[in-house]
Amino acid sequence: MEDILTAVKEGKEVVIVKLFGGHRFQIRLRTMGIREGKVIKVVSRHPFGGPLVVEVDGREATIGRGMAGKIIVEMNI
Amino acid sequence: MKKIVLMGNPNVGKSVVFSRLTGANVITSNYPGTTVDFYKGKMVFNKEDIEVIDAPGTYSLEPSNKAEEIALKILDQADLVINVVDATNLERNLFLTLELIEKKRPMVVALNIWDETKHLGISIDVKRLEEILKVPVITTNALSGEGIKELVSRLNEAESQEDIKQTGEEEKWIEIGHIIREVQKVIHRHHTIRDRISEATIKPITGIPISIIIIFISFWAVRFTGEVLIKFIFKPLFELYRPLAMIISNWLGSGFLHEVLIGKIIDGQIDFVQSMGILTTGLYVPFGMVYPYIVPFYLMLAVMEDTGYLPRLATLTDSLFHRLGTHGHGIVTVFLGLGCNVPGAFATRTLETKKQRFIAGTLMVISVPCMAQTAMIFGILGPYGLHYIFIVFTTLSAIYILMGLILNRFVKGESPEIFLEIPPYRRPNIRTMLKKTWMRVRWFLKDAIPFLFLGVLIVNILYAVGFLEWLGGIFAPITERWLGLPKEATAALMIGFLRKDLAVGMLLPLGMNPMQLVIAATVLTIYFPCVATFAVLLKELGVKDMIKATGVMIGTALIVGGLMRLILIGI
Numbered sequence: 001m002e003d004i005l006t007a008v009k010e011g012k013e014v015v016i017v018k019l020f021g022g023h024r025f026q027i028r029l030r031t032m033g034i035r036e037g038k039v040i041k042v043v044s045r046h047p048f049g050g051p052l053v054v055e056v057d058g059r060e061a062t063i064g065r066g067m068a069g070k071i072i073v074e075m076n077i
Numbered sequence: 078m079k080k081i082v083l084m085g086n087p088n089v090g091k092s093v094v095f096s097r098l099t100g101a102n103v104i105t106s107n108y109p110g111t112t113v114d115f116y117k118g119k120m121v122f123n124k125e126d127i128e129v130i131d132a133p134g135t136y137s138l139e140p141s142n143k144a145e146e147i148a149l150k151i152l153d154q155a156d157l158v159i160n161v162v163d164a165t166n167l168e169r170n171l172f173l174t175l176e177l178i179e180k181k182r183p184m185v186v187a188l189n190i191w192d193e194t195k196h197l198g199i200s201i202d203v204k205r206l207e208e209i210l211k212v213p214v215i216t217t218n219a220l221s222g223e224g225i226k227e228l229v230s231r232l233n234e235a236e237s238q239e240d241i242k243q244t245g246e247e248e249k250w251i252e253i254g255h256i257i258r259e260v261q262k263v264i265h266r267h268h269t270i271r272d273r274i275s276e277a278t279i280k281p282i283t284g285i286p287i288s289i290i291i292i293f294i295s296f297w298a299v300r301f302t303g304e305v306l307i308k309f310i311f312k313p314l315f316e317l318y319r320p321l322a323m324i325i326s327n328w329l330g331s332g333f334l335h336e337v338l339i340g341k342i343i344d345g346q347i348d349f350v351q352s353m354g355i356l357t358t359g360l361y362v363p364f365g366m367v368y369p370y371i372v373p374f375y376l377m378l379a380v381m382e383d384t385g386y387l388p389r390l391a392t393l394t395d396s397l398f399h400r401l402g403t404h405g406h407g408i409v410t411v412f413l414g415l416g417c418n419v420p421g422a423f424a425t426r427t428l429e430t431k432k433q434r435f436i437a438g439t440l441m442v443i444s445v446p447c448m449a450q451t452a453m454i455f456g457i458l459g460p461y462g463l464h465y466i467f468i469v470f471t472t473l474s475a476i477y478i479l480m481g482l483i484l485n486r487f488v489k490g491e492s493p494e495i496f497l498e499i500p501p502y503r504r505p506n507i508r509t510m511l512k513k514t515w516m517r518v519r520w521f522l523k524d525a526i527p528f529l530f531l532g533v534l535i536v537n538i539l540y541a542v543g544f545l546e547w548l549g550g551i552f553a554p555i556t557e558r559w560l561g562l563p564k565e566a567t568a569a570l571m572i573g574f575l576r577k578d579l580a581v582g583m584l585l586p587l588g589m590n591p592m593q594l595v596i597a598a599t600v601l602t603i604y605f606p607c608v609a610t611f612a613v614l615l616k617e618l619g620v621k622d623m624i625k626a627t628g629v630m631i632g633t634a635l636i637v638g639g640l641m642r643l644i645l646i647g648i
Contacts, residue, residue, distance in 0.1 A: 024139050027246060031086070031136035032498055033169045035250065044280040050396035051405070051495050053279050058197065059166060059501075060275070062392040062405065064494020 005040070005052065005071040013041045014073040021070040032061050034071065080128045080154050081120075081232075084177060085161035086170050087134030088500050090189045092116075093219035094161050095131035098229070102516055106382035107503050109134060110409070110427035113144045115151050122232060130154070133426075136169075138176045143426040143434070152177075157235055158184040159228070164191050164216065165199060165501075167261055171253045174210065179243050183235035184212050187228055191216040193501075198264035206260045211238055220506060271502050279389050279499065288393050291386070299373045303452065306369035315349060315365050322347050322356060337537045350456075351586040359533040362453070362582050363525045370452040371521050374416055375514040382513075383505035387412065388497055395495045401481025402436040402488065403428060404495035410437045411477075414445040416517065417524075418610040421445065422617055431622075432490030436481065438614050439626045442606040443633055444477040446577070449525065453581035454598050461591040468595050468645070473602060476637060480629070524609065525576065532575040536568070536583070545571075559635065561642040562597055563587050573601050574608055592645040596638055604634035 008014050016038050019026045033056040034040065043053040043060060051062045081098075083091045087109030096103055099118025104111060116131040132151045133144035140146040152158070160177050162170040167188075177184060186206075194201065207214045213231045217224030244252070277283045322339065326347065329335040339347065340354030349361035381387055387409060391398075395405030406427055414421025421441050425434040446454065458465045485492065539545045548571065549556070549564040556562045556570075565587050573580035584597050605627070606614065615623045 024141060027137050027139055028141055028496065030246075030250065031169055031172050032496070033166075043276065044284075046281050046392070046396055048396045050281070050399075051392060053392060053499065057166075057168065060279070060499035062388070062395065062495055062497045062499060064395075064399070064404070064496060067494050067496060 001075045002072055003075055005042070005054070005068040005073050006065055008042045008073065008075070010042055010045055012075075013039055013077065014075055015077050016040055016071060017074050018072040019070060020072070021067075025067070025070070029067075029071070033057050033059060034061070034063075039077070040071075040073065078126055078128050079156045080130060081157045081159060082130045082132055082151055082155035083159050083161055084132055084148065084152060084155075084173070085134060085189075086136055086163065086166075086173060088498065089134065089161050089163040089166075089170065090219045091134060091161045092131055094159070094187060094189065094217065094225070094228075095129060097219050097222055097225045099129050102512065103131060104513055104516065105509065106387075106513075107385040107500050107505075108382060108387045108409070109498050109500070110144060110406070110424075111382070113147075113423050113426040115147060120229075122229060135173065137173055138180075142429045147426075152180065152182075155182050157232065158182045159187055159232075160184055161187045161189050161219075164188045164194050164201060165197055167199075167201060168253060168257050171256060172249060175244075175249045175252065178210065178212065178238060179241055181237045181239060181241065183237045185228065185232060185235045186210065186212055186214045187219075187224070188214055188216045189219055191224065192218045192221070198266040200262045200264075202260040206256070209256055209259065212236075220509070275389075275499075275502055278386070279392055281393065284389065284393050288390055295377045295381070299370060299377050300455070302373035303370035303455070306372070307365070311365045311369050315361060319347060325356065333537075333541065336541070337534060340533075340537075350582050353533060353536055353583070353586075355530050355533050358579070358582060359530050362576075362578050363449075363522070363529055366456045366582075367449045367452045367525070367578050368518075368521075370455070371416075371448050371518055372514065374448045375517045376510065378412060378416055379510040379513050380505055381412065383503065383510055385500045385502050388499050391495065391497060392499070397478075398481075399492070399494065400485065401440070401478065402485030402492050403433045403440075403481075404493070406495060406497060407433075407437045407440075410441050411445055414441040415448060415451070417447050417449075417521065418442060418445065418606055419613050422610055422613040425617060429493045430491045432488050433492055435488060435490075435618055435622050435626065436484045436492075438618055439484065439629055440477050440481055442610060442614065442626070443480060443603050443630055444473040446473065446602045447607075449521070449576070449578035450581060450602065453578045457581060457585055458591065458594055458598065461594075465591050465595050469599050469602075472599050472637065472641065476603065476633065480633060484629070525578070528576050528609075529579055532572050532579045535575070536572060536579075539568070555635070559642070560596055560600060560638045561646045562593055563589065566597055569597070570601060570604060574605060574611075577601060577607050595645060596641045599641060600634050600638040603630060603637060605630055 038056050041055040043055050051064050052068045053062050085091050092103045092105040092112050098120050101118035103116050112133045118129045132148040135145040135148040160174050213234045215228045326339040338354050338356045340352035347357050391405035391408045394408050398405050398407045410421045410424045413424050425437045428434050545568040549567045552567040553564040556564050556566050569580045569583040
């Protein structure tokens with residue numbers, strides 16, 4: 001089942017399927033490790049529309065909620 | 078002269094490599110975006126002088142902020158590129174490496190942070206990586222200096238690959254996939270205590286209470302250390318100096334030279350804060366009142382920077398900062414600004430859009446007092462009680478938030494969300510921290526002393542010719558009727574453009590009550606930045622935006638000052 005990254009619960013690991021958004025934005029995501037095929041874990045979700053902290057390849061990154069909404073993931077892995 | 082340019086992703090240690098190569102001192106930290114400008118240094122290679130340039134970090138050759146644009150401009154000047162790569166993060170770093178190779182400049186790769194790969198269970202076949210990339214790859218630990226000699230000795234092996242074909246983004250990622258499969262093995266490792274601390278400090282439930290405790294302890298420690306240093310070292314030192322200053326005073330007699338060097342004699346004695354002479358107030362403000370706070374503040378900042386705590390704090394505060402038109406990374410401008418507004422203004426470069434840079438810069442100069450000013454506020458308000466200081470800082474924080482909300486609504490432009498790499502926690506190196514603190518303290522001394530002397534000189538000249546009295550008269554309707562301050566306070570506001578610490582000191586002889594001092598100290602923070610900050614901000618924001626920012630500053634100062642007068646003093 002596919003969904004957007006913002007729907008993923010804290011502590012869960014999912015696989016990145018597709019990225020939306022502008023060309024530069026996609027390059028930036030990929031150069032920070034967030035790219036198709038990677039396993040991504042939601043480490044924490046910050047309240048009041050705050051960012052998500054995600055982990056890819058053992059490295060963490062903070063990403064705004066709107067940006068996270070442009071990342072499509074496969075929930076069942 | 079030939080030019081070597083250091084290129085690499087943010088926070089891979091370029092500046093540390095730069096320091097090792099050139100012996101030049103630059104500020105290094107454990108968070109992405111420490112270097113926002115380029116630094117030049119020299120090294121000797123094959124008996125030839127070579128210029129080495131440290132560029133801001135960039136994830137790709139498609140810039141996403143002003144600091145990255147600077148990096149690209151510098152790349153164009155390069156005769157040779159040293160691509161610094163984080164060995165613990167090879168895969169994503171390789172994208173820039175492949176882009177750089179396609180630029181057809183002679184290049185070597187420094188595989189930095191090599192020692193950490195072992196702890197993380199990562200093994201990399203360096204020989205194979207060299208064969209695939211067709212560039213020399215040298216493993217380094219810039220922090221300890223390992224590998225730097227080999228890096229230098231192999232610079233002459235660097236060649237440009239003229240026959241390299243240009244590939245698109247997708248092809249590069251496919252190639253990176255192949256390279257990683259061939260050269261890297263990762264053994265799964267168990268969670269360590271470092272991971273647990275990292276998790277606790279970034280999750281809101283635990284992270285927010287921890288951040289409050291950390292900030293409280295940090296600032297308490299700075300204040301405590303500052304007070305102890307003043308009481309037991311700097312005050313006694315100036316008491317030793319007092320008889321000497323008195324001898325000079327008697328020897329000079331009366332006249333203009335006495336006014337400039339020693340200043341007024343109050344009750345038969347020199348008053349180091351109020352006398353307003355170069356050899357009295359001019360020395361006492363920087364050394365007796367500000368320096369004792371500057372040193373512990375910058376040590377505290379170094380701990381925050383070098384452990385890697387700041388990006389976590391940026392994450393925790395992002396929801397708030399994003400509503401103010403910037404995002405969590407704006408906290409870096411606040412922290413640097415609390416030391417000195419100048420580096421704070423430079424740090425706006427890591428923000429993505431013009432709107433964000435305008436808001437972050439304006440908010441900082443309005444409501445973030447630099448350490449020199451803070452120290453003086455503690456110095457003059459402290460004796461009346463801590464709650465007066467509390468009023469000043471609560472008002473300033475409220476203004477930061479309120480003006481942020483307003484500016485975010487009315488300033489045109491985009492305000493993208495936070496997107497920030499969180500570096501692993503690292504044990505700070507004491508020597509690096511001390512060196513960094515010393516560099517910053519030295520900047521303060523180099524910057525403060527001439528301006529303080531100049532300030533004291535100007536005050537004396539302007540008093541002597543009656544200009545300050547005249548100016549006080551003109552602005553009396555504002556200072557007296559609107560802000561409820563004596564009209565002489567205008568002089569302090571004017572000198573605040575040169576040095577804010579001196580300006581706060583100038584409030585003391587005016588015989589104000591503590592509430593008036595609170596208002597004056599607050600208005601003095603808001604109304605205008607000092608000349609050094611003004612110059613940097615003008616360059617960063619441009620003339621048009623700077624005029625707008627100035628309007629915001631003066632408007633805010635008048636409104637807030639008037640309101641404070643109504644609330645704190647009454648009509």
